[in-house]
Amino acid sequence: MLKLITECHNLDNLPVRDLIDSSGSVSPETPISVLAERFFTEPELDALPLVRDGFPYGLAVRNKILTTLGTRFGFALYARKPISAIADMNPLLVHHDESLNGVLAQAMARDFRDIYDEILVVDEADKYVGLLSVKRLVIEQGNHLAQSIAQRRMALERAAEMQKMNDAKSSFMAHITHELRSPLHAIVGVIELVKMNFSQQKLDEFPKYINLLSTSSANLLAIINNILDLSKIEVGRMDVYSEDFVLGDLLQEVLETCQVLLGDKPLTIELDCAQPQILLSGDRGKVRQILLNLASNAVKYTDRGNITIAAEGGSQLKLSVKDTGIGIRTEDLANLFVAFNQLEDAKTRRYNGSGLGLTITAQLVQLLGGNISVDSTFGIGSRFDVQLPCRQPSQPEENFP
Amino acid sequence: MTQPKTVLVIDDDERHLLTARGLIEALGFRVETHNSPFRSTEKILDLKPDLVLLDVNMPALAGDRLCELLRSEPVLENTQIYLYSSNDEDILRQSVRRYQADGYICKGDIRGMRLKLQSLLGGST
Numbered sequence: 020m021l022k023l024i025t026e027c028h029n030l031d032n033l034p035v036r037d038l039i040d041s042s043g044s045v046s047p048e049t050p051i052s053v054l055a056e057r058f059f060t061e062p063e064l065d066a067l068p069l070v071r072d073g074f075p076y077g078l079a080v081r082n083k084i085l086t087t088l089g090t091r092f093g094f095a096l097y098a099r100k101p102i103s104a105i106a107d108m109n110p111l112l113v114h115h116d117e118s119l120n121g122v123l124a125q126a127m128a129r130d131f132r133d134i135y136d137e138i139l140v141v142d143e144a145d146k147y148v149g150l151l152s153v154k155r156l157v158i159e160q161g162n163h164l165a166q167s168i169a170q171r172r173m174a175l176e177r178a179a180e181m182q183k184m185n186d187a188k189s190s191f192m193a194h195i196t197h198e199l200r201s202p203l204h205a206i207v208g209v210i211e212l213v214k215m216n217f218s219q220q221k222l223d224e225f226p227k228y229i230n231l232l233s234t235s236s237a238n239l240l241a242i243i244n245n246i247l248d249l250s251k252i253e254v255g256r257m258d259v260y261s262e263d264f265v266l267g268d269l270l271q272e273v274l275e276t277c278q279v280l281l282g283d284k285p286l287t288i289e290l291d292c293a294q295p296q297i298l299l300s301g302d303r304g305k306v307r308q309i310l311l312n313l314a315s316n317a318v319k320y321t322d323r324g325n326i327t328i329a330a331e332g333g334s335q336l337k338l339s340v341k342d343t344g345i346g347i348r349t350e351d352l353a354n355l356f357v358a359f360n361q362l363e364d365a366k367t368r369r370y371n372g373s374g375l376g377l378t379i380t381a382q383l384v385q386l387l388g389g390n391i392s393v394d395s396t397f398g399i400g401s402r403f404d405v406q407l408p409c410r411q412p413s414q415p416e417e418n419f420p
Numbered sequence: 421m422t423q424p425k426t427v428l429v430i431d432d433d434e435r436h437l438l439t440a441r442g443l444i445e446a447l448g449f450r451v452e453t454h455n456s457p458f459r460s461t462e463k464i465l466d467l468k469p470d471l472v473l474l475d476v477n478m479p480a481l482a483g484d485r486l487c488e489l490l491r492s493e494p495v496l497e498n499t500q501i502y503l504y505s506s507n508d509e510d511i512l513r514q515s516v517r518r519y520q521a522d523g524y525i526c527k528g529d530i531r532g533m534r535l536k537l538q539s540l541l542g543g544s545t
Contacts, residue, residue, distance in 0.1 A: 193508060196506075196507065196508050197477055197505070197507050200507075200528060201433065201436075201506040201527070202435075203506075204436070204506050204527035205433070205435035205439060207528050207530065208436070208438075208439025208440070208442075208527070208528075208530065209435070209438075209439055211439070211442075211443060212438075212439060212442040212443065215442070215446055216442075227438075231438070
């Protein structure tokens with residue numbers, strides 16, 4: 020049987036030998052009536068080669084033989100004669116090493132009545148090895164073309180995707196390199212000043228230096244933690260714990276951290292929680308991180324006005340952080356939670372940080388089985404909403420994932 | 421006695437202005453600082469420093485682009501402009517070429533900075 024060629028080669032290099040059908044042949048002396056009988060009884064038989072002593076002599080094509088016999092007096096005239104009398108005694112012969120494309124080109128160059136006639140294939144010694152069906156060659160060529168087009172398109176798409184990812188990663192690397200080094204360089208510089216001044220017993224600047232060392236190290240630590248958190252989430256190593264906690268205490272903690280971050284900005288932060296004493300059960304650490312990330316972003320991106328941190332406990336824990344900050348452009352909203360996707364060009368950014376905060380926040384929300392959404396108007400402010408599945412310790416566990 | 425050479429440091433990060441001032445003053449040079457790319461041209465024209473240390477990552481206008489703008493000022497032809505950054509050195513090297521800076525100094529490399537400034541502006545006075 021014919022075997023289907025599935026591997027993709029260049030069609031100009033693909034030899035026809037794999038497509039050959041060498042199932043049968045007849046001698047040129049065979050009476051036409053015998054052959055006609057075979058064509059009648061074997062409807063699948065399209066053509067038979069005429070072969071003597073292993074060498075090809077001609078080709079008997081089903082349609083042509085039966086048409087000749089079907090004409091007036093055809094059978095009477097030809098039935099007893101050998102098949103060589105009416106067969107094609109000058110059929111197309113090709114070598115078994117010739118390529119599919121080359122053979123098809125020769126086949127198609129024939130007279131239009133012969134175009135679909137089978138092709139005889141010979142080996143190095145010009146001995147007959149089998150027949151090629153033009154229909155099959157055409158189908159095979161079509162398959163290969165379709166396959167190579169699809170492969171080419173896939174390869175192009177993959178390359179474009181890789182390029183995009185590479186670009187994002189290298190710009191992220193450039194950015195993170197700067198963000199990691201900048202606070203460290205400040206630390207290195209201040210330590211050098213401390214050493215220089217200490218050797219001269221000039222201690223009056225020391226409180227300022229120590230303050231700088233402390234804020235710069237905290238800054239660096241936060242960035243390193245963000246990177247480590249994200250890689251932990253990305254390899255699926257982040258575990259979820261459950262513990263009981265009082266909602267109001269958690270809010271207070273977040274508020275206090277934000278007050279420190281606030282510095283001397285003319286900005287007020289309000290808590291909005293109807294039941295601060297409600298006891299909840301969940302991963303307190305991650306809930307705190309989610310809320311703190313959103314709230315500290317609000318502080319970072321708001322120069323004046325107010326920030327409202329709202330929380331409502333129940334079967335769902337609803338958190339929201341609303342600010343009167345710079346807001347986010349509509350076209351940037353879609354990429355807000357995507358890692359390695361800085362909204363601002365790193366070189367001209369107004370705000371420091373790893374740029375991973377919102378990505379981590381969204382990943383944590385997902386890890387806890389909740390969802391996060393954002394509503395923002397550029398220049399007016401933003402509002403982030405988070406819903407997390409939650410339960411109160413006294414209630415059954417059905418609402419907890 | 422000759423006038424000490426003047427170095428102007430332009431950086432939006434006050435921490436880096438503070439450390440640069442302390443480290444460079446200790447070399448015996450006069451240090452002026454400016455914390456934004458805005459009005460920096462005026463500051464430079466006004467001060468005519470011998471050397472400018474220019475931070476790269478700054479809001480609104482990156483230092484390397486600012487360098488290119490400063491280079492188009494004929495008056496500043498003899499002012500040396502060095503990029504002063506925590507960025508990757510390969511990127512800094514490219515920026516130096518592209519924006520016609522005189523060179524770069526890596527922020528964390530204190531020893532390198534001292535050697536560079538001394539060789540550019542002469543030993544400490």
